[in-house]
Amino acid sequence: MRLANLLSWYFRRSSRRYVRFNDDLGAVPLPGPSRDHQYLLYLHIPFCAVLCPFCSFHRVEFREDKATRYFRALREEIAMVGQAGFRFSELYVGGGTPTVMPGELKETINLVRAQHPVTCISVETNPDDLENERVLALRDCGVNRLSVGVQSFDDRLLKEMQRYDKYGSSEQIRRRLKAAQGHFDTLNVDMIFNFPHQTDTSLATDLNILTNELGADQVSFYPLMSADATKKAMNKEIGVVTYDRERHYYEMIAAHMLAAGYTRSSTWCFSRGTSMVDEYIAEREEYVGLGSGAFSYLDGALYASTFSINHYFKLVESGLTGLVRRSGLSSREQMRYYLLMHLFGGTLDLAAAEERFDNQFCRTLWIELSALQSIRAARKTGHTLCLTERGFYLWVIMMREFFSGVNAFREQMRHNISDELDVAAAKAGHSGTAC
């Protein structure tokens, strides 16, 4: 695997480049939409009842007054991008915990549906929000994919993650998942692998619960990612993260899920039948992200919205979107980003890539494309480049490193607003966030 390690290092370096944003220069204008193009809209809801120690997302402790004002600002921002000419055919609501205020979420989804021809709506949630009334309300406002953050069915690991008291025991979570099944086209279960105290037996039990007991529509198995800001809390609560067993666990997961009749929707997402895809970045080249801490990718540049919720209020209430940072990619970097994201989905249509990049794609990335094939990480069949089993694990590393780069940027942005986060935690009666 020496060449593979080299390639991994190379992509890691490239990934960090994508999130080298400019300094905060105040509001950054959103580029105009392409004519007749329909985009994916991502909405970020950063509030959570409990802040898990392993989590590197942009999240803050829930406060009803702040969250109510936030949803109102988000609807104003949605209206702004609609007036700017953007049309959305798909909606993804992530967090944080988007279902933290069901009434506000419903009003927000209804606004998007009233103004855009949205046909696919995905919402993330936690196991304690799976009570019948809330599930039916989500279904009735058009949600067709619900993604539940479970992480593990091992009570010991749930306790280490500080999720047991808030989100329930393995048995309670399984009961809630069973009750929620059948209400959506896709019920996705988010899991994590490579916990320091995870064992083969614990992972095998999780896999059997998912496929044999629950028959989940879709399962996304994320590798545990460590970030500087969460490292101390993670070491204390869940143990020291190493990558020694990561490959072994990934191979266990893939072998089990494929044998159980699931197919890969992305490197770490396994679906039965025609489930909706978990990672929109693998399917959609461009997307618009709204809300504090959201990212957008438009016209060859990544954009980040302000992580300060107070700043977000100020921007939106003065008629601006929350975008404050921009990272413009060179045409070569755009091609590498395209390669990374498409192979995250398992295949890359080289003919489409050539058309997209004016017949320069294979010529520009010939080293990367040749290296992937020579280490047998990818195989070319006609115009399609497909990851091999070896390549899938390599892509776990690539995407882990890509998201680590994103997490490092999130840390930096959250560090800039540590006063705001501390005040929020103090008001909520906590001594500080877990991170």
Ligand code: SF4
């Ligand atoms: S993992 Fe925990 S802290 Fe992170 S978004 Fe989910 S509930 Fe919130």
